[in-house]
């Protein structure tokens with residue numbers, strides 16, 4: 001059963017801590033230099049080493065994976081990613097999971113930010129569309145939503161909460177993320193999202209929002 005959801009945020013990115021009947025699950029791992037907020041949230045929630053059963057990484061960009069290795073080491077957490085993101089998570093190449101290798105903005109951003117943000121991690125589990133997360137204590141499943149990267153995934157809970165990674169953002173208003181690798185995949189993922197019956201969307205960037213708000217605002 002999906003329980004209380006705690007947003008762990010900083011000026012760069014969100015990650016989410018979900019209390020379950022048998023422990024905790026996280027979606028994304030944030031950046032290492034804001035680890036203080038993560039530590040505090042885990043402590044306040046009463047999550048001890050061994051209590052964090054799984055960390056689902058929505059995609060391998062640095063801002064979402066920075067504390068993976070630390071969570072593995074200190075909480076014995078298992079890190080789950082889509083197979084297409086393994087190269088990015090292990091080696092820090094954001095183009096490893098992207099089709100468009102000519103994105104100059106991303107190339108510059110990688111050159112600048114990789115030394116600051118990237119923390120190497122070896123994922124424990126590969127997940128894909130429809131994978132049931134109940135064995136980790138969560139009434140929920142993985143949803144494949146490519147477009148921002150090839151291996152982007154979200155998590156849908158039985159209560160209609162959807163953790164969308166960087167498919168949608170809410171910096172000002174709920175909208176499609178402007179950093180698109182493949183437009184057709186991204187649009188198809190958004191259409192897929194509209195059929196899932198989710199109520200609240202928890203984005204990687206910006207505040208959680210109601211799905212109906214996004215639908216109302218989208219063209």
Ligand SMILES: [Zn+2]
Pocket residue numbers: 013061063064166204205
């Ligand atoms: Zn991001």
